[in-house]
Amino acid sequence: MKQLSLSSLLDVMVELFSEEVSIAITNKHEYVYYRRSKRIDLKIHEGDPIKKGTLAYKAITTNKKVSEFIDRNIYGVPYHGMAVPYYNEDEMEGCVLAIYPAYTEGKSVVTVRSQDGWKPIPFSELIYLEAKERKTYAVAQDYAGFHTNTLQEFEFMLPTDVFIRCHRSYIVNVNNIEEIYPDTHSTFMLGMKNGEQVPVSQSYSSYFRKLLGF
Template identity: 60%
Template sequence: MDKLNIESLLSVMSQLFSEEVSIGLTDHEKYLYYQPSKRVDLKIKPGQPLKPGTLGYRAVNENQKVSDFIQRDMFGVPYFGQAVPFEDGHFKGCVMAIYPSYTEGKSVVTLKTSDGWIPVPFEDVQYIEVKDRKTFVVSEKVSGTHKNSLQNFEFILPRTNFIRCHRSFIVNVEHIVEIFPDTHSTFVLAMRDGAKIPVSQSYSSYFRKLLGF
């Protein structure tokens, strides 16, 4: 494809998503294309070099998919994004999707209980579990349900504290008391409230890497 066709394709792709998603394309050292959304605009210009620490730079240099929250000091606004590297002959680059940071200005999860709704600070949430098609949030003082899926919670919760460890669990690492080895390279987490939470094999390598053991 020539440059015009690539830009046309990416423009159509941006319309397939929502008005909240920005689309970008890079080679191994600079941005080639950027289509901002109405909700988040990083003011990227074609030809602008990739900055160390940004999603595009990391995806190209680490040669792997990168998903992360990026603080406002990079582009002036915080955002969540994903970048997927690709290589075609001598050409190397990545495609990026940029989302607004919904955690900006928000620091609580509002739980539904039998008595009503209770806002719980992020730091008090111990773990989140999906069971019987419902999402349960367990905190130090109260537990309840929430309409979000685990995928939604992965997007809005601070990644410095919350880790997906199983298809049914997200845990707050600040509330892990001990980590026990289990069969087939998996683990069991002993939580502060006494709960035992599994780390499945598909998440074990990622979990160990993030916790550094």
């Protein structure tokens, strides 16, 4: 069998992603691969330098995964995305990016289905989000409802300094955690301000402890 070129392999891998997602790969200084989606195009070209303030710049300068909203000031298009550094042995060589369309620039509410229509819930009032019945169940102090976005999509939309993925089925608002309880096998239970409990799974426990500093 003939050896696939890197570009051909990446083109095939991109088919695994949603048609809304653009994919980019960089070295430490410039983009070496870009595949635009049908919904979001930053008009990046191979050989373009990495601009300050972008996800790629933040991932490379901090040497860690970055997931956040970027406004239109850099590329003229607002977007959500995730950038993850990659390594050759112990040396960081660049990053891989997944780029999502911004549903609303600067959006600060999650609008859920209500009995009579829809209800916007401000980010600050959200307590947690749960993957439930193939939708996302958004829980606030005095209200709860379903949204069609997945938890993964919410990870890109919500501010990362407040909302943390703690389980494959949960994202929590850290400002609404009342107390953290140890559980079995290095896991935790979160006592939330509405009196409910949310689990922190073993696969997320180290990441969760690191972010909350305990």
